[in-house]
Amino acid sequence: MALDAAKALAVLTQLSGEVSTQRTSHAAASPHLAPGSTGRDFGAQQAALERLFALLHHQHQRRYDTLADATKKANSQVEAARETEAGNAAAFGGSQ
16 A cells, blocks of 8 residues: 555645634634524524524534544654654665
8 A cells, every 4th residue: 555645744734724724713603593583472492593503513613623633643643654664664775
């Protein structure tokens, strides 16, 4: 199996930047409904919708956090593979 570590790290760097941008954007905007937007007699339904929107927002934030963590771990694994490959190549008198 061939691993192009430089390409993998470049893609992971790009992904990390995009995740950071999206996570920041997501955190900056909390969902809300304008008071009374569901109608005069639908306060309970509006409150339920607001709770649901808040839950969804929180879950999406956790997904961004998980993706950011996974990207960091993948980056570390690619770095480790690259170092191992370089060490193996040096042991056999080659270069990587």
